[in-house]
Amino acid sequence: MKAILCADENWAIGYKNKVLISIPSDLRFFRETTTDHVVVMGRKTFDSIGRRPLDNRTNIVLTRNPDFSAPGVVVVHGKEELIRELKKYDSDDIYVIGGSAIYRLLLPYCDTVYVTMVDYAYQADTWFTNLDLMPEWELTEESEEQTCFDITFTFRTYRRRYHASLPE
């Protein structure tokens, strides 16, 4: 299982239920990486993308609300139900796409994290775990510096040093 996100230099990922920045090449990377796979997101992130499933992907949305429903998405109501659902898929096919609550819940089961890391500190209220401070995570690849107008960023890949899998 993999997580994919865009973070600023402090690992901030959101403010007021929106992303901090939209970079076209990052959106393209996200689309190309996740298309034809399974994406897992929290209800707030689902709201933030317009309450519509992402095209050509199996969309799984996590909520505690038993009445929640939305066309074209698989709804699960807790961690155990989510794990049961995720076991239906090859774990290499599963992408955790946020937000922070869902990243926190599933990071222990991820073995790869794709981070588009922007070289700037935005105003924020939501963060990802700082993987540079976690001994089990290793920065294994980093692109050349990219630019988009006055924004600079890199595409990073972090890999877990030890294998992670879903609990029995």
Ligand SMILES: NC(=O)c1ccc[n+]([C@@H]2O[C@H](COP(=O)([O-])OP(=O)(O)OC[C@H]3O[C@@H](n4cnc5c(N)ncnc54)[C@H](OP(=O)(O)O)[C@@H]3O)[C@@H](O)[C@H]2O)c1
């Ligand atoms: N930069 C990026 O790459 C990126 C990517 C995605 C999101 N974001 C940002 O992240 C922020 C949203 O993150 P967030 O942490 O506030 O929200 P979130 O993770 O998107 O969704 C949280 C919601 O998920 C449900 N949930 C969480 N844990 C659950 C559990 N154990 N069982 C059942 N349901 C559970 C609850 O829904 P109910 O309230 O319905 O019960 C909870 O309110 C936004 O600012 C968004 O733009 C950034």
